[in-house]
Amino acid sequence: xxxxxxxxxxxxxxxxxxxxxxxxxxxxxxxxxxxxxxxxxxxxxxxxxxxxxxxxxxxxxxxxxxxxxxxxxxxxxxxxxxxxxxxxxxxxxxxxxxxxxxxxxxxxxxxxxxxxxxxxxxxxxxxxxxxxxxxxxxxxxxxxxxxxxxxxxxxxxxxxxxxxxxxxxxxxxxxxxxxxxxxxxxxxxxxxxxxxxxxxxxxxxxxxxxxxxxx
Numbered sequence: 429x430x431x432x433x434x435x436x437x438x439x440x441x442x443x444x445x446x447x448x449x450x451x452x453x454x455x456x457x458x459x460x461x462x463x464x465x466x467x468x469x470x471x472x473x474x475x476x477x478x479x480x481x482x483x484x485x486x487x488x489x490x491x492x493x494x495x496x497x498x499x500x501x502x503x504x505x506x507x508x509x510x511x512x513x514x515x516x517x518x519x520x521x522x523x524x525x526x527x528x529x530x531x532x533x534x535x536x537x538x539x540x541x542x543x544x545x546x547x548x549x550x551x552x553x554x555x556x557x558x559x560x561x562x563x564x565x566x567x568x569x570x571x572x573x574x575x576x577x578x579x580x581x582x583x584x585x586x587x588x589x590x591x592x593x594x595x596x597x598x599x600x601x602x603x604x605x606x607x608x609x610x611x612x613x614x615x616x617x618x619x620x621x622x623x624x625x626x627x628x629x630x631x632x633x634x635x636x637x638x639x640x641x642x643x
Contacts, residue, residue, distance in 0.1 A: 459487075459521070459522070459525055459639050460487065460519060460520070460521050460525075460637055460639055461519065461520040462481075462483050462487075462489050462517055462518075462519055462605070463517065463518040463519070463520070464481035464482070464483060464489070464517060466517075466518050467481050467515055467516065467517045467518075468515070468516040469513065469514070469515055470513075470514045470515075471511075471512040471513040471514050472510075472511050472512060472513075473493065473495060473496035473497075473511035473512050473513035473609065473611065474493060474495065474496060474513035474514075474515065475495060478493070478494045478495040479491065479492065479493050479494065479495075479496070479513065479515070480492045480494075481515070481517065488634060488636060489517065489605075489634065489635055490634055491515065491607070491634065493513065493609075495511075496511055496513050496609065496611060497511065497611075497623075497624065498510070498511055498546060498611045498612070498613050498622065498623065498624040499623050500544070500613065500614075500615055500620075500621075500622040500623065501539070501621050501622070501623050502541075502618070502619060502620065502621045503618060504618060505618055507614055507615050507616070507617075507618070508612075508613065508614035508615075509612070509613060509614075510610065510611065510612040510613075511610070511611045511612075512608070512609065512610045512611075513608075513609045514606070514607070514608045514609075515606070515607045515608075516604055516605070516606050517604070517605045517606075517607070518602065518603070518604060518605075519554070519602075519603040519604065519605045520601055520602055520603070521594075521601060521603055521639070522601055523597060523599075523601060524595075524641060524642050525594070525639050525640065525641055525642065526585075526586075526590070526591050526593075526594030526595050526639070526640060526642055527554060527557070527585050527590075527594060527637055527638070527639060528584070528585060528586045528638040528639065528640040529582055529583060529584045529585055529586065529637075529638040530552055530554070530559055530582070530583050530585060530635060530636070530637055530638075531580060531581070531582045531583075531634075531635065531636035531637075531638070532550055532552055532559070532562040532580065532581050532582075532583070532634075532635055533578065533579070533580035533634045533635075533636070534548055534550060534562070534564050534578070534579050534580070535576065535577070535578050535634075536548060536574075536576075536577060536624055537574060537575050537576060537577070537624075538566060538572055538573070538574050538577065538623065538624050539572075539573055539621050539622075539623040540566055540570075540571065540572045540573070540621060540622050540623070540624075541571055541615070541619075541620035541621045541622065542568070542569065542570060542571045542620075543568055543615060543616045543617070543620050544568060544613065544614070544615035544616070544620045544621065544622035545565075545566060545567055545568035545613060545614060545615075545622075546565075546566040546611065546612065546613030546614075546622060546624050547563055547564065547565050547566070547610075547611070547612055547613065548563065548564045548566075548609070548610070548611050548624065549561050549562065549563040549564075549609070549610050549612075550562050550563075550607060550608065550609045550610075551607075551608045551609075552605070552606065552607050552608075552635055553605075553606045554603055554604070554605050554606075554637075555603040555604050555605075557585065557590065557593075559583045559585075560583065562581045564579050566613070566624070582636075586640070591642070594642070595642035595643075605635065607635065611624050
């Protein structure tokens with residue numbers, strides 16, 4: 429049996445210069461303000477009270493899911509399933525700064541027989557500035573067991589047109605971060621396991637924002 433370590437995390441950090449692999453600069457912490465108390469949730473994977481949003485000491489946005497779980501374990505006659513969650517979190521970014529990049533990270537646990545397959549996909553948008561979906565694929569040709577697996581991707585947003593949009597001086601300081609997450613999968617028979625479940629009681633998500641000053 430192959431053993432993998434998988435995880436889904438969306439983390440938002442405020443950094444000028446280097447992001448994600450390094451520790452966020454405390455000098456820039458507070459440039460971006462997240463408002464999790466005003467978040468809006470929708471979808472079968474995040475019923476009321478089952479998802480928690482936190483902001484850590486360096487300004488990262490952390491999302492903990494308790495029920496974003498695909499459970500098609502052995503003996504279950506249902507052979508395919510899908511769970512989804514859409515979250516909207518208000519964000520404040522003062523004039524004079526722009527979003528240089530967004531890091532999307534995923535953290536989860538999985539039990540999967542060969543022949544079963546699944547995908548975990550998260551898509552992020554900041555006030556209409558959309559990022560291509562980030563997808564973790566659990567292929568059918570492998571048996572996978574992982575207690576805490578982590579995957580991440582960074583998308584650069586520092587193009588000239590995007591900098592001009594953020595630095596024009598006419599944009600609102602009140603933005604909206606939208607995170608759409610979907611877990612889907614299928615198996616060939618009731619004798620197969622396919623469980624994309626929680627790590628430590630939750631599937632976590634994180635989005636890290638790299639912020640730079642307008643020049």
